[in-house]
Amino acid sequence: MKKIAFKLVGLALSSSILLAGCSGANSSNSSNSSDSGKLKVYTSFYPMYDFAKKIGGDKVEVENLVPAGVEPHDWEPSTKDIAKIGESNVFIYNGAGMESWVEKLDGAFKEGKVSLVEASKGVKLIEAKESDHHKEDGKHEDKHEDGKHEEEHSHEHEGKYDPHTWLDPENAKIEMNNIKESFIKADPKNKDTYEKNYQDNAKKLDELNKKFKDSLSNTKKKEVVVSHSAFAYMLNKYGINQLGIEGLSPDSEPDASRMAEITKFAKEHDVKYIFFEELVNPKVSEAIAKEVGAKTEVLNPLEGLTDKQVKAGEDYFSIMNKNLEVLIKALN
Numbered sequence: 001m002k003k004i005a006f007k008l009v010g011l012a013l014s015s016s017i018l019l020a021g022c023s024g025a026n027s028s029n030s031s032n033s034s035d036s037g038k039l040k041v042y043t044s045f046y047p048m049y050d051f052a053k054k055i056g057g058d059k060v061e062v063e064n065l066v067p068a069g070v071e072p073h074d075w076e077p078s079t080k081d082i083a084k085i086g087e088s089n090v091f092i093y094n095g096a097g098m099e100s101w102v103e104k105l106d107g108a109f110k111e112g113k114v115s116l117v118e119a120s121k122g123v124k125l126i127e128a129k130e131s132d133h134h135k136e137d138g139k140h141e142d143k144h145e146d147g148k149h150e151e152e153h154s155h156e157h158e159g160k161y162d163p164h165t166w167l168d169p170e171n172a173k174i175e176m177n178n179i180k181e182s183f184i185k186a187d188p189k190n191k192d193t194y195e196k197n198y199q200d201n202a203k204k205l206d207e208l209n210k211k212f213k214d215s216l217s218n219t220k221k222k223e224v225v226v227s228h229s230a231f232a233y234m235l236n237k238y239g240i241n242q243l244g245i246e247g248l249s250p251d252s253e254p255d256a257s258r259m260a261e262i263t264k265f266a267k268e269h270d271v272k273y274i275f276f277e278e279l280v281n282p283k284v285s286e287a288i289a290k291e292v293g294a295k296t297e298v299l300n301p302l303e304g305l306t307d308k309q310v311k312a313g314e315d316y317f318s319i320m321n322k323n324l325e326v327l328i329k330a331l332n
């Protein structure tokens with residue numbers, strides 16, 4: 001897999017040079033704007049796209065790499081995608097191990113046109129548990145104080161951290177702030193717009209965070225069964241534990257012993273709802289629900305919207321509010 005990725009980088013590098021050559025005047029333009037005069041932004045997957053749109057407003061042109069309806073964990077960019085990143089002004093990815101392919105882009109864009117922004121920088125990361133991995137990835141002994149994670153560590157510890165940072169509204173605020181700072185740096189003349197958009201959204205995130213806190217701090221039940229272990233950032237701070245049918249990435253089906261373990265857990269804790277997600281086949285969730293006499297319901301990790309959700313105008317806030325509703329229903 002690594003070899004392929006390096007080939008991709010090589011190709012991307014040569015394509016971006018070619019593209020830079022073709023675009024003429026644009027290539028030496030340091031004012032960083034697309035033909036429309038807007039900042040050209042690429043994002044890795046949905047939450048990054050939504051956050052970038054919210055901060056950038058009409059000053060940016062945002063395109064998302066992972067298409068609607070596609071689960072992003074096992075997604076990898078094509079050479080064309082990488083060439084597109086190379087043409088943009090700002091490329092935003094979550095980091096924390098979510099897009100392992102980004103680490104292999106290091107040095108691919110030496111021309112200095114595109115700035116790579118790791119949105120989760122500064123977020124206090126949750127370490128992955130042994131049980132979250134299908135394969136063992138070594139010891140977990142490094143301590144990262146001050147809530148920072150160091151970039152140089154990420155190469156050696158792929159999968160060391162739970163990458164689902166955006167599912168805590170407080171983290172989403174940090175991510176939007178990082179995105180705002182990157183936009184101001186790339187396009188200082190629109191600083192006031194980016195600041196205002198950030199302030200508006202930060203206020204909404206504070207309100208959302210308060211709603212989660214008020215609703216989840218004192219629930220009757222403290223256990224949920226989820227499709228994959230994506231919800232630690234959302235739930236752990238309220239003492240709510242998730243049991244993932246799958247680990248940190250929904251990439252394999254549980255074996256018989258894991259199924260038995262989940263069923264036992266659900267029965268023991270009188271779990272009323274087995275959560276599934278729209279981008280992953282719900283058949284295992286349904287089987288467990290049937291076995292334990294529970295219902296199924298969607299708990300959305302916001303890793304991507306379906307076409308239908310896009311058309312309905314759903315976004316981070318609408319989905320998070322729905323998530324909170326089903327959690328209240330399931331935990332009381």
Ligand SMILES: [Zn+2]
Nearest residue numbers: 230248249301
């Ligand atoms: Zn996930």
